[in-house]
Amino acid sequence: MEIVSSRKITTFLMFEGNAEDAMTFYISLFDDAEVVSISRYGAAGPGKEGSVQHATFALAGEQFMCIDSPVKHDFTFTPAVSLFVQCQDEAELDRLFAALAEQGAVLMPLGEYGFSPKFGWVNDRFGVSWQLNLPA
Template sequence: MSITTTTHLNFRGQARAALEHYADVFGGQVQAFTFAQGGTDRDRADGAVDDQVIWGGVTAPNGFSVMAFDVPPGRSYDPGTDAVYVSVRGDDPEEITRFFRGLAEGGTVRADLGPAGFSPLYGMVTDRFGVTWVLDVAASW
């Protein structure tokens, strides 16, 4: 038996835009289903917006995978402060640099991309959707 884990991000009306941005940065295709396509009675009771995303994701050939959802207006939603970091680790410094720059567009760099004691290349950025990413090149110990 084999399982995988995928980061699942919650938004309020920005899931599709975020998925499109992540597909631009990491590659892959956006798949998105709206509440109109698959919402439940509970979603409708919570004020789900028909054209917002009930299930979406990006999967890229390089192994990147992320899912996203638009929380309906009738449900509590607070993205919190540093509740989750999405970690992207690779072995190609140029690829990690490209990802970092793409995520930093319109976002806030929290730690410049550079050497760290635990990695030859590390950086942290909060993207324009409020998601914080840590990117690094795996150290060879």
């Protein structure tokens, strides 16, 4: 497997078995989104056959990489690093917040926080942290 990216720095998300579910979910949320490439583990492993060995996907013009790690880890995602989304309008912010919060955890409920007329922060059902902002 060769990892190719035209970007110097790319956000890399490591999952333990649900990388494709997460990627598919994220792509469903944004109009300008696609799977750029995907390779899967074969019968020889080391990961579960058919799971994501490496994938690249794009959301709103930004590329992300993800994998299903064949190794179990004692860590997962943390809100200390989050994906910050500048929403086009209130409807987009509300839609994204509702979808990402479903089966996830709200860290900051939707509201006006002084720095933004409307802002919300959630961990989605996969543990990835998202800050959603409506610019002033």
